[in-house]
Amino acid sequence: MTKDFVASFPPKVGEYSYHDSRLSDNDRLLRQPYALVQVVGLGQCGCHYSLPVERAPERYITCHGIIDSIDSLQNMQQDAYHYFTS
Numbered sequence: 001m002t003k004d005f006v007a008s009f010p011p012k013v014g015e016y017s018y019h020d021s022r023l024s025d026n027d028r029l030l031r032q033p034y035a036l037v038q039v040v041g042l043g044q045c046g047c048h049y050s051l052p053v054e055r056a057p058e059r060y061i062t063c064h065g066i067i068d069s070i071d072s073l074q075n076m077q078q079d080a081y082h083y084f085t086s
Contacts, residue, residue, distance in 0.1 A: 010073055011035050011050035017064040018055075020048045037073040044071060060071045 011017060017039050023032045035042045037047045054063055 005051050007049035009049045011047045011072045015050035016054050017047040019062045021060045033075045037067045038069040040066045040068050
């Protein structure tokens with residue numbers, strides 16, 4: 001049985017940080033919200049969303065590890081925020 005999880009943005013401390021390279025293309029990066037987070041044992045990295053579990057590797061998606069703290073939120077226009085939370 002497969003269990004689905006809802007991605008969190010802004011990301012949550014204690015969850016796994018995920019970066020989706022498809023959202024980092026030059027033109028799209030200007031529109032997509034992301035967070036700069038501190039990951040246990042890694043340091044600062046970009047995060048497009050977090051999940052409470054570590055998922056199997058997928059093309060374009062990197063799991064950096066568990067979020068220790070959130071440094072900043074970027075590109076938080078109202079419409080972009082709703083894209084991730086609705």
